[in-house]
Amino acid sequence: MRRLRKYGFVAGFLAFPVALYSVFVIGPYVQAFQISFTDWNGYRSKLRYIGFDNFIRLFDDEVFWQALRNHGILLLVLPIVTVVIALFFAFLLNLGGGPRGAGMRGIWGSKFYRVVFFFPQVLAVAVVGVLFKAVYRPDEGGVVNGALIKVGFEPVGWLIEPDLALWSVIAVMIWQAVGFYVVLFSAGMAAIPKDYFEAAALDGAGRIRLFFSITLPLLRDTVQVGWVYLGIAAFDGFALILVLAGNKGEPDGATTILPVEIWKTAFTYSKVGYASAMGVVLFFLTVTFAVLTLRTTRRERIEL
Amino acid sequence: MAKDTTMSRAAAKARPRTGVLGGLSHVALLIWALLIILPLLWTFLASFKSNAEIFGDALQLPGQLRLDAWGRAWDKAHVGQYMLNTVVVVFFSTSGTMLFGSMAAYVLARYRFVGNRLIYYYFVAGMAFPIFLALGPLFFVVLQLGLLNSHVGLILVYIAYSLPFTVFFLAAFFRTLPDTVAEAAAIDGASHTRAFFQVMLPMAKPGLISITIFNVLGQWNQYLLPLVLLTDNKDKWVITQGIADISTIAGYEADWPGLFAALSMTILPVMIVYIVFQRQIQSGLGAGALK
Numbered sequence: 001m002r003r004l005r006k007y008g009f010v011a012g013f014l015a016f017p018v019a020l021y022s023v024f025v026i027g028p029y030v031q032a033f034q035i036s037f038t039d040w041n042g043y044r045s046k047l048r049y050i051g052f053d054n055f056i057r058l059f060d061d062e063v064f065w066q067a068l069r070n071h072g073i074l075l076l077v078l079p080i081v082t083v084v085i086a087l088f089f090a091f092l093l094n095l096g097g098g099p100r101g102a103g104m105r106g107i108w109g110s111k112f113y114r115v116v117f118f119f120p121q122v123l124a125v126a127v128v129g130v131l132f133k134a135v136y137r138p139d140e141g142g143v144v145n146g147a148l149i150k151v152g153f154e155p156v157g158w159l160i161e162p163d164l165a166l167w168s169v170i171a172v173m174i175w176q177a178v179g180f181y182v183v184l185f186s187a188g189m190a191a192i193p194k195d196y197f198e199a200a201a202l203d204g205a206g207r208i209r210l211f212f213s214i215t216l217p218l219l220r221d222t223v224q225v226g227w228v229y230l231g232i233a234a235f236d237g238f239a240l241i242l243v244l245a246g247n248k249g250e251p252d253g254a255t256t257i258l259p260v261e262i263w264k265t266a267f268t269y270s271k272v273g274y275a276s277a278m279g280v281v282l283f284f285l286t287v288t289f290a291v292l293t294l295r296t297t298r299r300e301r302i303e304l
Numbered sequence: 305m306a307k308d309t310t311m312s313r314a315a316a317k318a319r320p321r322t323g324v325l326g327g328l329s330h331v332a333l334l335i336w337a338l339l340i341i342l343p344l345l346w347t348f349l350a351s352f353k354s355n356a357e358i359f360g361d362a363l364q365l366p367g368q369l370r371l372d373a374w375g376r377a378w379d380k381a382h383v384g385q386y387m388l389n390t391v392v393v394v395f396f397s398t399s400g401t402m403l404f405g406s407m408a409a410y411v412l413a414r415y416r417f418v419g420n421r422l423i424y425y426y427f428v429a430g431m432a433f434p435i436f437l438a439l440g441p442l443f444f445v446v447l448q449l450g451l452l453n454s455h456v457g458l459i460l461v462y463i464a465y466s467l468p469f470t471v472f473f474l475a476a477f478f479r480t481l482p483d484t485v486a487e488a489a490a491i492d493g494a495s496h497t498r499a500f501f502q503v504m505l506p507m508a509k510p511g512l513i514s515i516t517i518f519n520v521l522g523q524w525n526q527y528l529l530p531l532v533l534l535t536d537n538k539d540k541w542v543i544t545q546g547i548a549d550i551s552t553i554a555g556y557e558a559d560w561p562g563l564f565a566a567l568s569m570t571i572l573p574v575m576i577v578y579i580v581f582q583r584q585i586q587s588g589l590g591a592g593a594l595k
Binding site: 005006007009010012013014017018020021023024026027028029031032035042088089092093108109112113114115116117118119120123124125126127129130131132133134135139140141143146147150175178179183187238239242243258259262263266267272275276279280282283286287290 | 585
């Protein structure tokens with residue numbers, strides 16, 4: 001009787017979540033793999049299998065390669081720049097006050113900076129996109145160009161120049177991301193015992209030395225987590241690019257990334273089969289990235 | 305205070321590099337803070353400008369305090385409607401996520417039964433898939449269920465896609481709770497369900513708060529799913545869709561102050577909530593990333 005009641009309880013608690021999750025999440029994912037082998041357009045009731053044709057076509061698709069290249073740039077630049085800036089600020093905020101009294105302390109006003117830095121993180125990406133579309137405006141009405149003109153420079157077409165547009169988008173992503181990683185790394189730094197810094201400071205280590213010899217090695221795990229997160233965030237640049245650059249990744253595909261192509265192919269061109277093939281590629285890229293990052297950055301853990 | 309300054313002055317004398325470095329640190333921090341504050345402040349000020357002022361010098365302050373753009377954004381551009389829709393959707397989807405997520409996580413973390421590990425990994429696997437892979441099929445699943453262009457459909461989809469991380473996070477949390485309390489509740493004659501709601505859930509409060517904040521933010525900011533699932537009916541749109549649309553329309557109708565008012569209107573409430581709860585939000589999101 002008691003066993004029965006236990007199993008009833010377990011089943012009752014699991015039934016709805018599992019059903020909901022199966023229908024809306026796992027179902028579509030499984031179907032996506034299936035559809036990637038068809039030429040389905042979203043309307044026909046029967047699926048026609050065409051083998052690996054979609055994947056073969058991807059090889060000759062100029063736009064696909066462009067999206068992949070941009071993706072590569074994002075994947076490399078976004079994590080590196082964000083982690084470096086965030087580490088720098090986190091160090092200043094937590095330990096920048098230098099060794100004083102019992103252990104290290106943060107720089108004056110660190111609470112205020114932390115609150116301000118983190119704020120962009122709570123803004124919706126779509127809102128940030130619209131905001132920066134105005135900030136980047138090519139004439140003197142845009143705040144960046146307005147300032148440039150004031151100082152006597154020519155206005156710059158931040159989102160219009162093909163060589164510049166992707167970098168302008170990446171800058172916005174960094175703008176939004178840094179605060180989160182400052183907080184993340186700060187939490188990591190707070191966990192480092194104060195005696196380590198005291199001992200090193202007694203031995204005459206300066207702040208720069210403290211950072212590279214103590215903080216960084218002891219923070220490796222946190223940085224690694226941050227790295228994976230940023231890599232995955234790079235795959236999600238979708239909303240920002242859609243708002244800032246439209247669904248063709250203007251100018252002329254210079255800012256397009258795989259998610260944008262998937263969305264456009266499925267919902268504008270109704271090529272659901274082809275879009276699913278891109279989705280499958282994206283899936284394997286995401287997994288490869290996560291595994292590679294975790295593998296290559298894994299070293300022996302330093303025990304505190 | 306005075307003593308403090310003399311002390312730090314003495315310290316600066318002893319190691320002159322500290323002073324310069326300290327100054328540079330402040331400059332760097334201040335620049336980044338300005339990079340964040342200025343665009344937001346500029347948006348806010350631009351909502352009081354006239355069209356001519358907006359196309360003129362960007363660094364000029366508004367000539368007078370015009371409030372009409374705010375009115376237009378609220379009524380004509382439906383920012384009020386979009387906000388209300390978003391609040392309703394996020395309220396129900398986050399409540400649902402927390403209820404079903406904690407139920408599943410609790411059972412998976414604390415009960416032994418055949419298939420437990422399997423179901424746990426079934427949920428956790430959802431974290432590895434990019435949502436874009438599911439997009440096409442998801443649209444047709446929702447269409448066939450007759451839930452397209454409805455808030456109910458969007459809420460159910462939000463819950464479903466929030467479950468993997470919520471279950472993963474909360475299961476880890478429930479595992480750390482002591483067994484003795486649940487046993488005591490059982491001896492006192494509490495049913496499994498009652499033990500869960502009245503004993504275990506309150507104990508898991510810190511974990512629940514973190515993951516609630518994580519889900520509220522994630523669902524409030526969601527843009528992709530509503531774009532796919534709420535296409536036709538503008539009355540049902542959420543704020544992210546609305547803002548992107550207002551931005552497009554502003555180009556045609558040349559109502560730039562209206563756009564900036566709409567932007568300010570969406571940013572301000574978020575800013576107020578953030579300032580009030582910033583400690584919880586930062587630790588909530590941080591904990592979310594570290595688990």
